[in-house]
Amino acid sequence: MDPLDLLPMVFARPSEALAGARALLAASPSAYDASIAHQVTGIWERDFGDLTVAVGHLRRARSLARRSGSAGREADALAALGVAVVYTGRTAGGLRVLDAAVARGEGLTAARVLFRRGRVLWVLGRHREALDDLRRAVPVLREAGDTIWTARALTLRGLVHLASGSTDQADRDFVAAERLWDRTHQDHDRAVAVWNRGGAAFRSGDLPTALRHMDEAARRFEALGTPAFGLSIDRCDVLMAAGLAEEALQEADGATAHLERMRGQSTTRAELLLAAAKAAIAAGDPDTAVTRAWAAIRLFASQRREWGEAHARLVLFRSRVATGRISGRLVRDIAAVATRLSELRSPDTVQASLLAGRVALTLGWAADADAHLAAAALGRHRGPALARADGWLAQALRAMAAGRARGVLHACRRGLDVLDEHRMVLGASELRARATAQGAELAALAQQMSLAAGDARGMLVWSERWRATALAVPPTRPPDDHGLLRDTTAFREIAGRAEAARSQGAPAPALEREQRRLERAIRARALRTGSAGTAGGRPFDPRVLLDRLGDARLVEIAGIGGDIHVLVCGGGRVRRFRAGRAAQAAAEIDHVRAGLRRLAYGAARRGGDGAEERFRLLATGAHRLQDMLLGPALRHLGDGPVVMVPPGRLHGVPWPALPGLRDRVLGVSPSAGAWLRAGDLPPPREAGVVLVRGPGLSTGGAEVPLLARRYPEAAVLEDGTATVSAVLKAIDGSLLAHIAAHGTFRADSPMFSSLRMDDGQLTVHDVERLSRAPYRIVLPSCDSGVMEPVGADELLGLAAALLPLGTAGIVASVVPVDDAAAVPLMVSLHEGLRAGLGMAEALRDARRALPPDPLSQATGWSFSAIGAA
Secondary structure, eight states: OOGGGHHHHHHHSHHHHHHHHHHHHTTOOOHHHHHHHHHHHHHHHHHHSOHHHHHHHHHHHHHHHHHHTOHHHHHHHHHHHHHHHHHTTOHHHHHHHHHHHHHHOOHHHHHHHHHHHHHHHHHTTOHHHHHHHHHHHHHHHHHTTOHHHHHHHHHHHHHHHHHTTOHHHHHHHHHHHHHHHTTSOOHHHHHHHHHHHHHHHHHTTOHHHHHHHHHHHHHHHHHHTOOOHHHHHHHHHHHHHTTOHHHHHHHHHHHHHHHHHTTOOHHHHHHHHHHHHHHHHHTTOHHHHHHHHHHHHHHHHHTTOHHHHHHHHHHHHHHHHHTTOOOHHHHHHHHHHHHHHHHTTOTTHHHHHHHHHHHHHHHTOHHHHHHHHHHHHGGGGSSOHHHHHHHHHHHHHHHHHTTOHHHHHHHHHHHHHHHHHHHHTBOSHHHHHHHGGGGHHHHHHHHHHHHHTTOHHHHHHHHHHTSSGGGSSOOOOOOOOHHHHHHHHHHHHHHHHHHHHHHTTOOOHHHHHHHHHHHHHHHHHHHTOBOOOOOOOSOOOHHHHHHHHTTOEEEEEEEETTEEEEEEEETTEEEEEEEEEHHHHHHHHHHHHHHHHHHHHSHHHHTOTHHHHHHHHHHHHHHHHHHHHTGGGGGGSOSSOEEEEOOGGGTTOOGGGSTTTTTSOEEEOSOHHHHHHHHHOOOOTTOOEEEEEOSOOTTOSTHHHHHHHHOTTOEEEOTTOOOHHHHHHHHTTOSEEEEEOOEEOOTTOGGGOEEEETTEEEEHHHHTTOSSOOSEEEEOSTTTTOOEEETTTEEESHHHHHGGGTOOEEEEESSOOOHHHHHHHHHHHHHHHHTTOOHHHHHHHHHHTSOSSHHHHHHHHTEEEEEOO
């Protein structure tokens, strides 16, 4: 092999190049060839090993190159050495070495050296200087027909354009580079090309495509056996934009730990610390953010990297504001960072000016606040969607400070419209739900303005504007592929084995690790799914709601400034009432839910005297909770049916336990819009009833045989036939499904909440693959109706997955229930359904028919009717 072939190989097949360099050194090479071998070894150590070792090899390469008498060889070795010295944190020294390399090189070699100096300048955030070097290098590389180095230079130029916010120019360079890489065998650089396409997709707002490219790039790097810390940094940005801040923090901290173990580049460590700081503040952990940000600032400063230092200082200031530590000096410090970011042409300039304006507003500095917010508001018409939304938020805050109510509402509307566009690019329901966190403050500002104006109907409209939006359209179904089938099949088997081991008191860490790995793989496929381009339907119109309600009342609850406000809709009006404090209500909800759990699994189950006392305490707590959640609104509910529309964090309330709602036809819906959509759903024609009995129930699913006699034409799946695939096929498009199976709600990962079938867990991911969910579905298992609040006011869970897929009515429990006590309730419920009643009315009648003992009554209170059918 020609020694010169080793240099391109170190980026294509690094391990082979390293082996070749070592073999070359063992063969007593000439000074020229030995210089190449040491340079290859140094590059490998620089990128994948020990920087100190790398610098030693590269100094040796330079010395041997000088001895060989080749100016071009010396310039090339100097360039590699300069890059490594910069990566150790000695920025000035590294740049001096690179300057010497530029002066030493000629022609093609000089162009290659200019590329490497440009790359270092990009790392340092000196983007204009980097572009100057690349403008000199690219024409020379092209004219020489140097495919590999031209592709590298175009890739780098694209990255510089990205950092400067020129997404279109970056994309053109990446596409041109990818075409060149396809003509080479540079596997490492081809993986980088896929990674860069992910970065461009992210900057253009296409998160699913960004995740898809980045996951593919990670797979390629893993196959090459090379770590990709920069890819982890970019993935953190994508995950945060998707509302997955905790995952981003885990990714950044994990990559940092790996880098430290291998004594990797201090420049990369600074970038990872910055990524971790941004993720921590997004995850609501400002103390961790402060620690990471300070560490990043010290590294960036020592490396003379103004770009990174300015961004790290912005995160530090955001963290201080989050902890409540504000001052006039902080306003000035943030303003200085905003100015520097503007000079650096950073998209984060908007965020910095917005932060300075917020703090100034809090301090009462009206003129300063307006100046900073005006600067931030300039970003509302350009840049990525999230930056434009920040610009509209700044405009809304300006208008609010000036007392211009119309201006506030206009800015809030425009900002949420921008976020709607961003959200609808996302195909996965989880991403859509979590991404709404970006608009929470805009929606809250509009609600506050409506409240201040005494406009109850306006409060309803703005409450609906950003509530349960992910349920307005079904998620895009992920494409059928063998990998997904393999992973889901393996997941069910492994999860079942792990659960069996735990139940026998013998935890199996290896099985649990494999289960988590498979969960990550399945979830990653879902998150990479792009949108089908569906819209969320017509805007919410209160007049349509009031016309539809008739003698019913819809009660929408909103939390504003820590207070609970109740909007009672019906009788042609929307009326507002103030109830209790949100924090006190949250504590009481926990007490009531705990009381129901104790009755399901405690003294009531054993028939002891303690059950009556527990029941009395539960009833007293439910009465207190009613006062906190409804207050004076209770007296204005009329005599007809009631639909409760709580915010996401109140969906775990057992509403039938509240004494004023206990004997009513009572339904629950994530939003008024969702209730209207459910009411518009036509029942399927020629569709039947499906009864499912899963394994391991304490009663053996005793209601299913009883129901099978009442529905003689029903499809019954039990005793080994209730597999996940069989159940999904049977319930797809059915009129009514009753699934008696153990339910598990996963607060840590709601999309893996599940029902246990004969061959394993049927998860929310499985449900989302239905063409149409059952028109009505009854889920008597524990926690089957629990939904996790995420984003601004969104929900994830089994019930949340069914509603956008065509389910009009659900009966499910919001707390654990006693299986035996649920059997008579379920039988009575179906008697009502067979008699033509809706879900809410049938459930009300079923509760009335229960025996008066505490366990039966508590069981009745634990179930809710969700939807409109």
